[in-house]
Amino acid sequence: xxxxxxxxxxxxxxxxxxxxxxxxxxxxxxxxxxxxxxxxxxxxxxxxxxxxxxxxxxxxxxxxxxxxxxxxxxxxxxxxxxxxxxxxxxxxxxxxxxxxxxxxxxxxxxxxxxxxxxxxxxxxxxxxxxxxxxxxxxxxxxxxxxxxxxxxxxxxxxxxxxxxxxxxxxxxxxxxxxxxxxxxxxxxxxxxxxxxxxxxxxxxxxxxxxxxxxxxxxxxxxxxxxxxxx
Amino acid sequence: xxxxxxxxxxxxxxxxxxxxxxxxxxxxxxxxxxxxxxxxxxxxxxxxxxxxxxxxxxxxxxxxxxxxxxxxxxxxxxxxxxxxxxxxxxxxxxxxxxxxxxxxxxxxxxxxxxxxxxxxxxxxxxxxxxxxxxxxxxxxxxxxxxxxxxxxxxxxxxxxxxxxxxxxxxxxxxxxxxxxxxxxxxxxxxxxxxxxxxxxxxxxxxxxxxxxxxxxxxxxxxxxxxxxxxxxxxxxxxxxxxxxxxxxxxxxxxxxxxxxxxxxxxxxxxxxxxxxxxxxxxxxxxxxxxxxxxxxxxxxxxxxxxxxxxxxxxxxxxxxxxxxxxxxxxxxxxxxxxxxxxxxxxxxxxxxxxxxxxxxxxxxxxxxxxxxxxxxxxxxxxxxxxxxxxxxxxxxxxxxxxxxxxxxxxxxxxxxxxxxxxxxxxxxxxxxxxxxxxxxxxxxxxxxxxxxxxxxxxxxxxxxxxxxxxxxxxxxxxxxxxxxxxxxxxxxxxx
Numbered sequence: 001x002x003x004x005x006x007x008x009x010x011x012x013x014x015x016x017x018x019x020x021x022x023x024x025x026x027x028x029x030x031x032x033x034x035x036x037x038x039x040x041x042x043x044x045x046x047x048x049x050x051x052x053x054x055x056x057x058x059x060x061x062x063x064x065x066x067x068x069x070x071x072x073x074x075x076x077x078x079x080x081x082x083x084x085x086x087x088x089x090x091x092x093x094x095x096x097x098x099x100x101x102x103x104x105x106x107x108x109x110x111x112x113x114x115x116x117x118x119x120x121x122x123x124x125x126x127x128x129x130x131x132x133x134x135x136x137x138x139x140x141x142x143x144x145x146x147x148x149x150x151x152x153x154x155x156x157x158x159x160x161x162x163x164x165x166x167x168x169x170x171x172x173x174x175x176x177x178x179x180x181x182x183x184x185x186x187x188x189x190x191x192x193x194x195x196x197x198x199x200x201x202x203x204x205x206x207x208x209x210x211x212x213x214x215x216x217x218x219x220x221x222x223x224x225x226x227x228x229x230x
Numbered sequence: 231x232x233x234x235x236x237x238x239x240x241x242x243x244x245x246x247x248x249x250x251x252x253x254x255x256x257x258x259x260x261x262x263x264x265x266x267x268x269x270x271x272x273x274x275x276x277x278x279x280x281x282x283x284x285x286x287x288x289x290x291x292x293x294x295x296x297x298x299x300x301x302x303x304x305x306x307x308x309x310x311x312x313x314x315x316x317x318x319x320x321x322x323x324x325x326x327x328x329x330x331x332x333x334x335x336x337x338x339x340x341x342x343x344x345x346x347x348x349x350x351x352x353x354x355x356x357x358x359x360x361x362x363x364x365x366x367x368x369x370x371x372x373x374x375x376x377x378x379x380x381x382x383x384x385x386x387x388x389x390x391x392x393x394x395x396x397x398x399x400x401x402x403x404x405x406x407x408x409x410x411x412x413x414x415x416x417x418x419x420x421x422x423x424x425x426x427x428x429x430x431x432x433x434x435x436x437x438x439x440x441x442x443x444x445x446x447x448x449x450x451x452x453x454x455x456x457x458x459x460x461x462x463x464x465x466x467x468x469x470x471x472x473x474x475x476x477x478x479x480x481x482x483x484x485x486x487x488x489x490x491x492x493x494x495x496x497x498x499x500x501x502x503x504x505x506x507x508x509x510x511x512x513x514x515x516x517x518x519x520x521x522x523x524x525x526x527x528x529x530x531x532x533x534x535x536x537x538x539x540x541x542x543x544x545x546x547x548x549x550x551x552x553x554x555x556x557x558x559x560x561x562x563x564x565x566x567x568x569x570x571x572x573x574x575x576x577x578x579x580x581x582x583x584x585x586x587x588x589x590x591x592x593x594x595x596x597x598x599x600x601x602x603x604x605x606x607x608x609x610x611x612x613x614x615x616x617x618x619x620x621x622x623x624x625x626x627x628x629x630x631x632x633x634x635x636x637x638x639x640x641x642x643x644x645x646x647x648x649x650x651x652x653x654x655x656x657x658x659x660x661x662x663x664x665x666x667x668x669x670x671x672x673x674x675x676x677x678x679x680x681x682x683x684x685x686x687x688x689x690x691x692x693x694x695x696x697x698x699x700x701x702x703x704x705x706x707x708x709x710x711x712x713x714x715x716x717x718x719x720x721x722x723x724x725x
Contacts, residue, residue: 010522016529054518080521081514102525102559105532178590194587198594220591222622223583 002116003045005029007037007063008052008078013101017050020105021112034058038066041073048116049075050099053090061093068094074115078103097137100214107210114138114151134169136228139208139217141169150208160185161204164197168218168228177225201226239292246285247353253278254349289357293364307358308365311377319358326351407450410443452481456488463488466495509573517566524562527555564694571701578621578705585650585659586612588622592629599637600646605663611650618657618725620706625723628702628710631695632661632721641666641717659723669719673712696721 004026006017011032018028029044031037033055040046049067053060064075077090077098087098096115099108115138132144138151146162148155157165163185168176178197182190190197201218209215219229256275260268307315330347366372373379417436455472462470471488531551539545570576589612600607618625636646640663647662669676677696696712699721703710708725 010526012526013522013529016526016533019533020529080518080525101521102528105529178587194590195593195597198591199597200594202594202597220626222591222626223585223588223620224622225587 001025001027002047003027003029004112004116005031005037005040005046005049007031007034007049007055007060009033009055010052013052013078017108020109024109024113026112034060034063034066037063041067041071046073047119048112049073050078050112051075051095052078053086054080061090064090064093064095074119076111076115104210110151110153110210111138117152134166136169136172136217139169139228141166148208155207157204157207160200161207164200165204165208165218165228168226172228175221175225175227180225235292239289242285242288242292243357246282246289246357247350249278249282249285250353251346251349253282254345254352258345258349286356286360290360290364293361294367307362311380312362312366312372312375313377315362316359319355322358323351323355326354407447410446413439414443456481456484459485459488463491463495468492510575513566513569513573513575516569520562520566524555524559527551528559531555564698568694568698568701571698571705576624576702576705578624580619580621580706582617583620583622583625585616585618585625585657586614588625588629589648589650589659592626592633595630596633596637603637603640604643605637605640606645607648608645609648611652616650616652616657618708620708620725624702624706628699628723629659631699632723635695636661636663639663639665639667639719657725661721661723663719665717665719669714669717671714673714676714677710677712 002025004021006014006021006028007030008014008017009032014030014032018030022028029040029046031040035058037049037051041049051060051063055063060077060079064077067073067075074096075094077087077095078101079086079090079098080101081087090098097111099111132142134141134143140149141147141162142149143166148157148162148165164181167181167184168174176184178194179190181197181201182193186193201220202212205215205218206212208217217228219227221227253275256271256278259271260275307318310318326347330344330351333347334344363372366375414436417439459471462468531548535548535552539548589609593607593609640646644664647660649658649660649662651658651660677700696710700710703723706725708723711722711724713720713722
């Protein structure tokens with residue numbers, strides 16, 4: 001039985017989150033501001049925190065800094081801002097992930113599950129398995145079994161889509177141009193094959209992203225190419 | 231090599247003097263018939279004079295070749311101005327003549343001392359002068375070695391410094407400064423020629439004019455400083471301003487006025503900064519305040535949906551709620567984006583962006599949507615990389631908006647053209663398509679916010695697409711030009 005702390009200043013959002021998550025068998029704790037959240041964390045064993053950024057009095061970022069002083073519990077930011085700068089800063093402060101509002105319920109529950117599992121599993125997997133696995137946050141490829149998992153749920157990819165994903169995940173953060181991807185996968189000169197690559201990328205994105213319009217992992221670097229963001 | 235040259239030169243010099251002296255003695259003896267050894271004298275003369283000339287020429291050559299190259303055959307005399315060397319040489323010559331007279335008068339050495347000393351003197355003079363000339367030959371070194379030339383240059387430099395150090399002294403001021411100098415000089419001249427009675431008066435007048443001149447000059451110089459401070463204030467560089475010592479009262483007024491300007495400028499800058507901060511805060515707050523209730527709406531509609539109500543009408547209503555809340559979400563996102571874009575609140579990273587790659591990526595994104603309406607994409611100009619200076623993410627937003635419009639409003643089954651064109655230093659990406667419905671609207675009206683063609687009101691879309699694209703293009707130092715011609719819709723992204 002895992003304990004999840006929900007911290008948001010809006011009552012309806014807190015309740016909605018509670019409803020979603022209790023359906024997944026978690027014990028829910030609620031806090032309406034940063035101070036209350038810290039109190040709950042100190043008095044209970046919490047396995048994951050959902051933390052709103054914009055709250056009065058103590059905002060999410062300050063709260064997170066205080067949490068990190070005494071705990072490594074996974075923290076997922078809830079943010080109404082989807083400015084890249086805010087997100088990067090939040091992750092830099094020690095958050096493990098972020099979800100933008102309004103959020104997709106499925107995505108939320110899957111991410112929570114994925115983070116709790118990883119926190120729990122720390123040091124659990126044996127070395128042999130680890131070497132075949134490529135992982136970026138909740139997205140996981142096992143090259144031995146050719147299985148692709150998103151937050152614990154299997155994803156069905158075509159061979160080409162799998163190859164492209166594997167190439168990008170082997171170098172997280174690195175940008176590959178359509179030409180490079182083509183030559184790498186098809187092993188021949190890319191003459192006009194850029195649009196083929198673009199179409200495959202789009203299909204791949206639709207399969208591994210909760211919101212293909214706002215991708216979390218497979219990012220397009222416009223005018224240059226594609227990358228997997230870590 | 232160097233040591234050899236030095237030794238060589240010393241030997242040649244010694245031989246030169248020996249030969250010269252021998253020749254001189256021989257000539258003298260022949261001339262005075264003192265000794266009886268005429269033939270020997272003749273031979274000695276001829277041989278030594280000949281040898282002397284050869285040695286002389288060799289010396290000159292060595293000096294010429296060695297000069298300026300730091301070779302040891304140059305001597306200290308090469309560093310001195312030519313006039314000084316000339317003076318020294320002549321002095322040396324006179325010295326030997328004096329020595330000659332001294333020795334002749336006070337020792338009993340006889341006439342032989344004449345050729346030796348006199349000859350030595352002449353040889354010395356010749357050696358020094360011609361030697362130093364040989365060292366300075368060529369490449370204007372002779373001219374540069376003259377004292378007068380050196381002095382003249384110094385004076386010119388001083389004059390230049392004087393005139394450039396006081397640039398504020400315009401022509402008029404320079405003339406009046408010149409006149410003042412003349413005035414002072416003439417007064418001095420008058421004063422020096424007057425008889426005693428008028429001397430005091432002339433002196434007083436002189437002092438008075440000097441006083442006036444000094445005052446005028448002081449005003450000029452202070453005005454120059456005020457002008458400098460004014461220029462610095464205009465540029466906002468308040469740190470460059472400096473205090474003027476012993477300011478005249480008129481100048482104090484000017485400086486006070488400049489201080490007022492500075493305060494005014496600083497206030498304006500602060501107000502601007504404050505308003506920018508308020509704008510950013512507003513957008514952040516609006517974004518949060520709109521999205522928070524929207525989140526709950528979407529969540530609870532979703533929860534309602536999951537309840538799997540047995541009521542058909544209820545399910546229908548829930549579908550409507552889902553659709554509309556999704557639209558509201560998109561509209562909110564667009565609205566926040568447009569306010570960020572139009573208030574310049576977006577951080578743009580302008581760098582090289584390959585438009586050909588971008589269009590290829592766009593093609594991939596829209597292939598399905600275009601196929602759904604049987605639209606064929608015709609692309610030209612992307613065979614080679616085409617670079618523009620832009621932020622890739624936002625340029626994509628522009629293309630995204632344009633292609634989104636095209637995929638919604640273009641005539642089914644028609645062709646869509648994307649042309650990359652370069653001319654006159656501009657790069658343009660031109661999107662052309664035929665509209666499905668009539669375009670009863672001008673291009674300018676279309677670009678306005680929330681305006682959509684009449685017929686498109688029934689479809690998805692907020693009417694902000696073109697407006698956002700326009701703002702973004704302008705922020706990337708480009709422009710979006712939309713033309714409507716009958717059913718032809720043309721959007722040109724120009725850099």
